[in-house]
Ligand SMILES: CC(=O)N[C@H]1[C@@H](OP(=O)(O)OP(=O)(O)OC[C@H]2O[C@@H](n3ccc(=O)[nH]c3=O)[C@H](O)[C@@H]2O)O[C@H](CO)[C@@H](O)[C@@H]1O[C@H](C)C(=O)N[C@@H](C)C(=O)N[C@H](CCC(=O)O)C(=O)O
């Protein structure tokens with residue numbers, strides 16, 4: 001694309017060159033990935049400053065540079081007040097504003113985002129749409145999958161992915177929108193048709209100043225939802241009425257609000273709920289009618305996830321019979337309350353609970369169905385919110401008969417120091433052990449379990465690695481648990 005045309009997306013900038021003579025082959029924000037003819041955008045990040053890599057970008061063939069301050073370079077430079085914002089705007093322009101041509105649902109909230117995207121995928125597949133999903137586990141376009149670094153990609157990758165989805169005939173997209181992405185402007189310029197809020201509880205207090213600051217970040221998704229009214233293209237905010245944050249989020253948008261809930265009167269509700277160890281049933285009440293739901297998804301938290309997805313589906317004109325058929329078919333989401341069955345007489349469940357609220361929810365569910373003792377194996381991530389560590393340990397002890405505290409991606413922290421943060425406030429006589437090595441922790445629990453017990457292995461879910469320092473080692477809770485069961489059963 002011609003650089004002058006591309007830059008017309010930005011009203012005010014300073015430059016030292018004529019831009020209409022320059023053709024840009026691609027936009028890049030990483031100097032190491034620059035190819036001849038690219039436009040390099042300098043982002044001042046949390047670790048390093050992209051402005052320090054201009055020489056490398058030019059050596060690799062950068063044709064022009066966008067920076068936040070006057071810089072020395074052998075190629076034309078363009079100075080803008082905020083490169084992160086400019087990046088989103090030019091990415092939207094470069095890929096021809098693809099999200100305006102795609103029905104797009106964004107999901108934010110502390111817990112349940114991944115689960116809701118997968119429930120929606122099932123519903124829209126049942127509705128014969130070609131779907132794409134962007135989130136924590138992977139990016140999925142139809143049946144093709146792509147690995148991801150972040151739950152919500154940066155603006156460049158995101159706009160490029162939307163374009164690819166359009167080219168592949170996708171006509172429904174569901175994506176997780178993390179609070180980090182909202183603060184960093186990764187989703188600026190995304191034309192969401194529906195924004196869903198799942199819930200708010202403590203997490204990421206390493207990144208956000210406090211819970212109010214975290215909520216303000218979440219509210220940006222609703223504040224950014226469609227700025228004009230259009231009767232052909234209505235926008236909806238789908239909000240959990242049972243969560244205290246609902247008041248602020250509802251007032252953050254000028255668009256239609258659809259509420260869902262169980263406790264407070266809402267437009268989409270679950271009535272006559274029965275929660276079983278093999279599944280869940282409830283009467284789904286919506287503005288377009290009622291229908292009985294039967295699902296293999298387990299736990300009250302999954303009733304909320306199903307309500308969020310059903311409300312969004314109703315806003316997308318999906319008939320209730322289609323929602324019913326799809327919810328009946330979902331067997332579960334990778335690494336979310338996933339049973340490990342190697343023929344043993346006790347249950348092993350792998351789950352991605354890594355926040356106080358999710359651990360509380362999942363343990364409450366396990367406790368309700370356990371015939372015998374409950375074991376929990378849990379740790380807390382390194383280089384992440386330290387204040388959640390003692391709270392998660394307390395929650396583990398509140399429900400479990402036997403807790404084993406262990407490592408979960410210690411990253412650059414000392415694993416023992418993370419475990420000390422978890423256990424320092426606990427009384428000595430409580431039923432817990434500290435086993436730093438996660439594999440050993442799983443083997444110990446499996447070796448001690450008796451018939452009818454349940455072992456919950458929390459925190460890593462679908463992850464297939466353990467990150468120690470900056471290295472990711474192969475590690476899969478499900479594989480390790482299977483191995484331990486096989487040794488025990490020999
Ligand atoms: C704290 C944080 O959010 N960091 C994100 C941020 O990285 P950063 O600011 O550290 O980047 P940086 O390394 O300082 O680099 C700054 C700039 O210099 C460039 N650079 C860098 C090196 C070089 O040699 N040349 C060069 O040009 C980089 O490409 C970049 O443009 O921008 C990167 C690109 O968008 C993200 O991948 C990265 O996410 C990291 C990997 C991360 O762990 N983020 C987590 C906290 C996160 O975002 N999590 C949420 C989910 C949370 C949840 O809900 O559970 C998510 O959406 O993933």
Ligand SMILES: Nc1ncnc2c1ncn2[C@@H]1O[C@H](COP(=O)(O)OP(=O)(O)OP(=O)(O)O)[C@@H](O)[C@H]1O
Nearest residue numbers: 110111112113114115136301336351352353358362
């Ligand atoms: N609606 C919910 N409310 C509370 N806890 C939930 C809910 N849904 C799922 N959980 C719990 O949270 C864990 C993570 O769920 P999920 O991956 O769907 O959330 P997420 O919001 O995508 O998380 P992340 O921010 O890490 O991407 C699950 O394994 C389960 O224990």
Ligand SMILES: N[C@H](CCC[C@H](N)C(=O)O)C(=O)O
Nearest residue numbers: 354380381384408409459460
């Ligand atoms: N998106 C979350 C995932 C946490 C998963 C848990 N296993 C951990 O490493 O803390 C994060 O990066 O904070």
Ligand SMILES: [Mg+2]
Nearest residue numbers: 113114136176
């Ligand atoms: Mg997720």
